[in-house]
Amino acid sequence: MSTLLEPQSRTDVETETPPAKLVGLLAEYENVDAIFAAAEAVRNAGFTRWDCHSPFPVHGLDKAMGVRPTRLPWIVLCGGLFGLVGGLVLQWWCNAYDYPIITAGKPLWSLPANIPIIFECTVLCSAITAVFGMLALNRLPMLYNPLFKSDRFRRVTNDRFFVVIDASDTKFDESWTTELLKANGAVAVECVVD
């Protein structure tokens, strides 16, 4: 029951200036098995600028899509090391160098008592890097996205799965790509315009 839907808005907008630009094709799938099949087909067809969208992380889809592991852990490691060194230097600077305080007859710089704060600084910086690194790599916050013009796409956070192929992909051809998506179980394919 595959149907190709031309959104009304596209023709409407085309009459105005600037004309609506096709940014990609959006294909809807009903379940996890269908999105796997579609992802493998799109990957095998040689597309590079495309993505799957789902209401929850579908395990194994990365592999089906051929997504490489993210470099986020390395960024977080750097953040953690920054926190570690920062915590160390902060305490040395404050208590042993800039304003030396003798506590309980201990040497001015005695590492064991400084470990808890070094640990906390490491965790703090790592966690901040993990969250903001993830958002930055994902280009979030993204306050405008032409995908959200599609009413169909609102179900992406509920119960439907989508494949979006970007029009800027070198392999992209509107009719051929539509056929490919429809042939792989899409219940609907529509154009995404901006």
Add this chain to the structure above:
Amino acid sequence: MTAIAAQYLVDNTSDDPRERPPLVLGGLDFNGVSDEVCKVSERKTTLAWKVCFALSVSTLGVLGLCILYLVTTGVGVWGNNQPVGWGFPIVNFVFWIGIGHAGTLISAILFLFRQKWRTGINRFAEAMTIFAVICAGMFPGIHVGRPWLAYWLFPIPNQMGTWPQFRSALLWDVFAVGTYFTVSLLFWYTGLIPDIATLRDRATGRIKQIVYGFLALGWNGSNRHWHRFERAYLLLAALATPLVLSVHSVVSFDFATSQVPGWHTTIFPPYFVAGAIYGGFAMVLVLAVPARELFGLKDLITLRHIDNMCKILLATGMIVSYAYMSEFFIAWYSTNHFEKFTFYNRAFGPYWWGWCIMTFCNAVAPQLMWSKKMRHNMWAVMAVAICANIGMWFERFEIIVTSLTRDFLPTSWHWFKPTTIDILMLIGSFGLFFTLFLLFCRFLPVVAIAEVKGVMPQAHRHGHGHGNGQDGAETAVTR
């Protein structure tokens, strides 16, 4: 199978290892899960919520007035004296920070252990953590006496050219609690992003669309985004796990690094962490049991979730009981006169009643949870959970007050009696906690929608060994 029939037919509390019990009941599909969770924040404000909120806000108001009185008058309004310089504010601080630990345990440690049932309860347990840490952080902030100088706690350049003393356990506490709050907040918000996106896409009103749209940061469920999201989530869990263990350890260092008898013991870090998890799980139960009734979340927070939490309550209660016994044994075994006296005084001294409440609530009451019948009786569960919260508050009271009132020299002994302000501020902190919690229940998804969907049988590809035996009714789509 209709939803109602399924709810009563499927018993997911079976411990038969040959089958994995389903985590979502009522025959819900993905849309059903979204509906069940979102309706809590989408429907009209109920009368029950309004009544609870009015009560909480009034109690919060009492706290506000108490703080105003305290700041304008001075810390003399409390029962704190010489030698009990810590008193109620620090008892409350340790109590609230302990409550928070269960949320992180559920969201981080159970995540690393691949305990999929956590998805039903992790969201509001995390919210509970944040609100508990806010309540906790308030007390040392006002306990410093001159709250407008509380910034001295932080290494901020100041006009005196001085810096904090980093080798003090109290400063470790500032960093531990500050880090804990920040990381818990980040962890919570990260998990919320996809679910706020669900609310955004379901929202009909313009204001809701804008607010949820802003908070969801433009989340569109992209698999490349999910990939990094999951990695970040795993990293946060891996970071939060040692962090949560460190926080209550550091809180226990406040005591353990001193020379006061009853405080100066090496058992304190694990004992405090176990106690925190015990008290925290009790608070999760106190919130979860009414919430699943009131919000109709019984298909998502199932009997099995409650059952599992009761088992954790029992296990940690036993660890705490063991620590109590160990303290007494070591006091006797040490042959240290002061240590022996402290523990004799704790059980038979002027605060014997506090010790009895603590022992009954933390060591005796959870024993009910051995019985499956009791674990499935919500009244019994609530009674034990409330007992555990009372018991954990009295544990901190006993540790702080009995040790300080009678230490080495009888000439410096003194009695501690809380004032009305002390008691009102304790009650008021519950007002703050419940006000924040009720606001959270009203406007944000109380269950992690995306995570629950991810542990449903339909979330896995068929015929690739990912199914968990629950999807026999589903037919694999031929490809």
